[in-house]
Amino acid sequence: xxxxxxxxxxxxxxxxxxxxxxxxxxxxxxxxxxxxxxxxxxxxxxxxxxxxxxxxxxxxxxxxxxxxxxxxxxxxxxxxxxxxxxxxxxxxxxxxxxxxxxxxxxxxxxxxxxxxxxxxxxxxxxxxxxxxxxxxxxxxxxxxxxxxxxxxxxxxxxxxxxxxxxxxxxxxxxxxxxxxxxxxxxxxxxxxxxxxxxxxxxxxxxxxxxxxxxxxxxxxxxxxxxxxxxxxxxxxxxxxxxxxxxxxxxxxxxxxxxxxxxxxxxxxxxxxxxxxxxxxxxxxxxxxxxxxxxxxxxxxxxxxxxxxxxxxxxxxxxxxxxxxxxxxxxxxxxxxxxxxxxxxxxx
Numbered sequence: 001x002x003x004x005x006x007x008x009x010x011x012x013x014x015x016x017x018x019x020x021x022x023x024x025x026x027x028x029x030x031x032x033x034x035x036x037x038x039x040x041x042x043x044x045x046x047x048x049x050x051x052x053x054x055x056x057x058x059x060x061x062x063x064x065x066x067x068x069x070x071x072x073x074x075x076x077x078x079x080x081x082x083x084x085x086x087x088x089x090x091x092x093x094x095x096x097x098x099x100x101x102x103x104x105x106x107x108x109x110x111x112x113x114x115x116x117x118x119x120x121x122x123x124x125x126x127x128x129x130x131x132x133x134x135x136x137x138x139x140x141x142x143x144x145x146x147x148x149x150x151x152x153x154x155x156x157x158x159x160x161x162x163x164x165x166x167x168x169x170x171x172x173x174x175x176x177x178x179x180x181x182x183x184x185x186x187x188x189x190x191x192x193x194x195x196x197x198x199x200x201x202x203x204x205x206x207x208x209x210x211x212x213x214x215x216x217x218x219x220x221x222x223x224x225x226x227x228x229x230x231x232x233x234x235x236x237x238x239x240x241x242x243x244x245x246x247x248x249x250x251x252x253x254x255x256x257x258x259x260x261x262x263x264x265x266x267x268x269x270x271x272x273x274x275x276x277x278x279x280x281x282x283x284x285x286x287x288x289x290x291x292x293x294x295x296x297x298x299x300x301x302x303x304x305x306x307x308x309x310x311x312x313x314x315x316x317x318x319x320x321x322x323x324x325x326x327x328x329x330x331x332x333x334x335x336x337x338x339x340x341x342x343x344x345x346x347x
Contacts, residue, residue, distance in 0.1 A: 011060045012051045021050035028149045031175040035096040036204025039164040040087040043072045048133045059135040072159030092122040151175040156303040160231045166224035173255045193252035213248045232261030294336040308335035
């Protein structure tokens, strides 16, 4: 063997992994970092992270524009193609600041921010439609030390959000989900809070933007929260101002786990079209092992279940009234059986 042969860098692709990615396992240090990315660039980094192993033993990914469209529900027109190309260039030039907790000699915790670039390399071949991205080596080495601290985020959920602030708030809220029902939080509820200074930093807001606190809350807190709540992602948020005397010193976001919703597909008009359909959840504890296995399938593949459920509800039936309780029950049963046929038993 020739010792001068160059070392081949491993590259993950949807084809090599044998799947279209559905989730990104995003390190909490990344979720809670400070950066200013457009909505498309945030979706692009999510796609790249979804193809990386959690231990970051592989740091380069390659995927097509159509892979991206399928994973996040992105449009595949000419204008979206140009937006995607611009987002790849944006990712290469952006810097993130990672929060590194520091304990002072007096035992108090303070925040320290260390800057990294996202990627060492990012390229989009316009002719082939292929995107290649290599995660920053220094950032990867830093994150490996915190490999157990990550958040699992659905790419489809991110794809449903259009504003960069909504994507950021959604990811941050999901990163605190481990506090659900703990430390004084009620069942299915949790929260996070930030000072105005740190909130502006992690949301990527420039010094000259939204200087007035009422504008900041309206455009960077309230509107993104409304977008998240209306998207039906199984998460309901409420924003509150934190005051020191008469002045606003920060913001708190209360998070609540709710039923996911899905809008019926476009096409033939049926009674009830256009309303938001609450996805069913099992009532109480599953009665037997089969029920528990089906419940786990719904939890493991929420987006796929939502699509199947909406399609079943759309089907006409001479025996069941549209959107009746009985029809919803039957739609859920058929959708879960289809998931089991596709994926088998989930432990």
